[in-house]
Amino acid sequence: MTAAPSAQAIFDAHTARFGAATGDIAASFTRDDPVYRAAKEACLRLGFIESDAEVLAQAWQARSARLGFDAAAWPEDPIDFGIQPWPRDNAFAPCPKALGLYAVLPDAAWVGRMARAGVPTVQLRFKSNDPRAVEREVRAAIDAVAGTSSLLFINDHWQVAIDAGAYGVHLGQEDIDEADLGAIRTAGLRLGLSTHGYAEMLRVDALSPSYIAMGAVFPTTLKDMPTAPQGPARLAAYARLLRDYPLVAIGGIDLGKLPDVLPSGVGSVAVVRALVAAESPEAEVERFKQVLQNC
Known part of the structure; x- marks a missing residue:
């Protein structure tokens, strides 16, 4: 099995993905942000592995920057994870939505x-x-x-x-x-x-x-x-x-x-x-x- 990406690699990749998704090339994340720190600690305590806690903390930070701080709201908007909208040029052939x-x-x-x-x-x-x-x-x-x-x-x-x-x-x-x-x-x-x-x-x-x-x-x-x-x-x-x-x-x-x-x-x-x-x-x-x- 291939090695899991490091927290730094995830951090860098997510920064790039978020900027591309929002069109803001200046979009950036910092580990000094209190939302990031609190979310990362909370996710680790909830049992998420390091790489998943890293992704969630950055998404929470992105959501906070976009909408204002709301500790009760779990990040679920694709934009806060850097997920690109559809349609996409690199998409594989489609299959039924319900398999x-x-x-x-x-x-x-x-x-x-x-x-x-x-x-x-x-x-x-x-x-x-x-x-x-x-x-x-x-x-x-x-x-x-x-x-x-x-x-x-x-x-x-x-x-x-x-x-x-x-x-x-x-x-x-x-x-x-x-x-x-x-x-x-x-x-x-x-x-x-x-x-x-x-x-x-x-x-x-x-x-x-x-x-x-x-x-x-x-x-x-x-x-x-x-x-x-x-x-x-x-x-x-x-x-x-x-x-x-x-x-x-x-x-x-x-x-x-x-x-x-x-x-x-x-x-x-x-x-x-x-x-x-x-x-x-x-x-x-x-x-x-x-x-x-x-x-």
């Missing part, structure tokens, strides 16, 4: 099974160091969704996804610097990116992906997370900040937790074990879809 139930699956057989069960969005997360096995599985997954309405994203294997003509690619934070994002954009593939807090959200927002995944919402044992579980409250705050994007909630979500997640406003919920480990995956798909439709 619905999003199944993350281990192989092409599972992709085909869930596509035929009516899952609207599926992701192939196939792990192998054998390039030929990867290519076979990616192409098999593309064939498996043919004739269905499912949208297929390929996790990690972006070059094979381009060559095979996949609908989209999903990358984690550790993959962003290694992938050729320009090639993905030029090929017209949709791009989804994973995030685990404010700093990573700002990082991927600068790339203007097709959708942003946010997690882990609840504890998960599937992979090591760089942050503690975010919880529904933080998820809702993230969703309000990134409201112009299609958003996917992921991490430890099952049918019982779905009512806690959907009020956040995300248009999609990604699940892994909730389907693969279910006694009857097809029946579980129907239960998920019914809850999603009624909320």
Whole structure:
């Protein structure tokens, strides 16, 4: 996993982003500002990691400079985070704003099974160091969704996804610097990116992906997370900040937790074990879809 950016790097990047967003090239931040200092300390006490506390403190300082001091108001306006307005010249191909139930699956057989069960969005997360096995599985997954309405994203294997003509690619934070994002954009593939807090959200927002995944919402044992579980409250705050994007909630979500997640406003919920480990995956798909439709 790539190292987290330093607080100074975040500070410098946010200063530049805020100036660009507001058109004020003189926009600047200072760590001597009392709003910044109080917000940074408060966010650390609330359990935010250093990089996220840094982003929030600067956003709070920007909001205070823009509107006047209001300690009770959590920063949620994109302009205070330096988020650029849409449309954007560097945007990736769009995907539906509501991706619905999003199944993350281990192989092409599972992709085909869930596509035929009516899952609207599926992701192939196939792990192998054998390039030929990867290519076979990616192409098999593309064939498996043919004739269905499912949208297929390929996790990690972006070059094979381009060559095979996949609908989209999903990358984690550790993959962003290694992938050729320009090639993905030029090929017209949709791009989804994973995030685990404010700093990573700002990082991927600068790339203007097709959708942003946010997690882990609840504890998960599937992979090591760089942050503690975010919880529904933080998820809702993230969703309000990134409201112009299609958003996917992921991490430890099952049918019982779905009512806690959907009020956040995300248009999609990604699940892994909730389907693969279910006694009857097809029946579980129907239960998920019914809850999603009624909320």
